[in-house]
Amino acid sequence: MKVHIGQHSGFCFGVKRAIQVAKEAARLHKNIYIKGELVHNQEVCRQIEALGIKTVSTLKSVPGGSVLIIKAHGEPLATYINAKRKKIKVIDATCPMVKDIHKKAKEMEQKGFRVAIIGDKNHEETIGILGNIKNGSIVENIADLRKLKSGLGEKIGVVCQSTQNIEDVSVIVAKLAKITHALLFFNTVCRPTYLRQKEIERLAKNCSAVLVVGSKNSANTKRLFFIAKKINPNTFWVNNAKSIAKNSFKKFGSVGVIGGASTPPETLEEVYKKLS
Numbered sequence: 001m002k003v004h005i006g007q008h009s010g011f012c013f014g015v016k017r018a019i020q021v022a023k024e025a026a027r028l029h030k031n032i033y034i035k036g037e038l039v040h041n042q043e044v045c046r047q048i049e050a051l052g053i054k055t056v057s058t059l060k061s062v063p064g065g066s067v068l069i070i071k072a073h074g075e076p077l078a079t080y081i082n083a084k085r086k087k088i089k090v091i092d093a094t095c096p097m098v099k100d101i102h103k104k105a106k107e108m109e110q111k112g113f114r115v116a117i118i119g120d121k122n123h124e125e126t127i128g129i130l131g132n133i134k135n136g137s138i139v140e141n142i143a144d145l146r147k148l149k150s151g152l153g154e155k156i157g158v159v160c161q162s163t164q165n166i167e168d169v170s171v172i173v174a175k176l177a178k179i180t181h182a183l184l185f186f187n188t189v190c191r192p193t194y195l196r197q198k199e200i201e202r203l204a205k206n207c208s209a210v211l212v213v214g215s216k217n218s219a220n221t222k223r224l225f226f227i228a229k230k231i232n233p234n235t236f237w238v239n240n241a242k243s244i245a246k247n248s249f250k251k252f253g254s255v256g257v258i259g260g261a262s263t264p265p266e267t268l269e270e271v272y273k274k275l276s
């Protein structure tokens with residue numbers, strides 16, 4: 001059996017940067033907290049906690065005067081304001097590409113556009129984008145558009161969650177174009193996401209099976225799985241090498257392997273060894 005590891009696979013630039021920021025913070029400070037997961041990968045989160053960084057779910061659990069790391073997906077503006085109020089030092093590990101989406105959304109709002117964010121309603125990145133503007137709407141699918149139609153107004157500005165599939169985004173943007181007079185759209189799907197999605201399409205077409213590696217709560221990993229599954233029914237999704245049952249891939253002549261943007265290189269290496 002041939003095992004092909006995707007060239008665009010595993011840690012993206014934003015995840016590498018967030019881990020570096022957290023490591024540097026641990027070297028320089030004490031009493032460090034992070035609200036939520038730095039990135040969506042259990043192994044990475046274990047490593048971060050081993051550095052002494054405590055994970056909390058709300059800012060209420062962060063004591064005044066301590067240090068707060070902002071995760072790669074970003075935070076709503078209220079988190080920064082409340083942290084300042086509690087004299088918490090903020091170290092920002094938000095991916096610069098996510099920061100850029102915040103900036104674009106804010107600029108469009110200032111120019112009088114009603115902002116629509118195409119993304120997953122419950123994902124921290126989308127919630128963070130929404131929380132950095134005064135009045136936006138999250139659009140997850142076409143059905144949401146029908147609900148929002150009257151609320152969106154004459155001028156609509158659109159950004160999308162960085163890990164969306166641009167094909168799905170385009171369908172929603174085309175519908176939006178029909179219900180407004182002025183539409184401004186920024187394709188904010190980040191380059192690493194786009195390259196991974198193209199890579200998995202190639203693997204799904206050319207290999208007898210596809211294995212997507214990454215945590216189940218990782219949005220970009222989920223998207224990779226569904227893109228591949230549409231093309232190749234022999235597509236599987238595992239957390240790590242331990243989740244691969246013995247002999248489960250034996251019947252396939254070739255397997256294409258791809259890791260989500262928060263999947264560590266060691267995890268991919270272990271998967272490769274196990275399949276080989």
Ligand code: SF4
Nearest residue numbers: 012014095097162190
């Ligand atoms: S997937 Fe894209 S936006 Fe998200 S952390 Fe990586 S580079 Fe940044």
